[in-house]
Amino acid sequence: MIVTKATGFARFYHATRYSMKGIRAAYISEPAFRYESWIVALMAPASFFVANTGFQWGVMIASLLLVLVMELLNTAIEAIVDRAGTEFHALAGLAKDLGSAAVFFALFIVAVVWGGIIWDNFLS
Template structure:
């Protein structure tokens, strides 16, 4: 079957439409994505409060949105593996574990960046006093 290749504004429109469908599916089907969106809703205003420069704000916001992006990719990997078949296979398990590990690493990077910004801005002076 020949697929029609869209160009220009139509391509942008349909790419945006499909992206929104993916976000909607992640929200409806993935509890972890919903939890992370709720955390981002709290963290967005906190980022504007905590950041003292545009670079700091960009880092704080980028971490938040990267966690969501990693969660969507992890969910996509899991969906493809589950679609392939319900039986256990070592490679399928490894793929799922690696997707989960990517989200875990991004979550860890997020708290490290947030703690680093808080440290630089003097919000963790009580910790500095301990050292």
């Protein structure tokens, strides 16, 4: 039996549905993703008042979205590790710690980008 994959608009439609399902699952099951989503929802409108150029605005929004991307990847890593087993394994702990570190660096990027743009536009 040959299985054919959807193409064209049907593929886009199904991929979008799966993506929305993943975002919804993360929002419902992960408090950190929920908190970060609300922070993004508050900071995104503020970016219109902080940015002086389209480029600045784009970088500010991209830095916010990067946090959500990293949190989704961190959640995926944690889900896979938890599915693999409940016993302690050093590599499982390392995988979870590295995912958390990725989120931390993404948050640091937000602070650097927003801080730099605020500095340029209001403090210099």
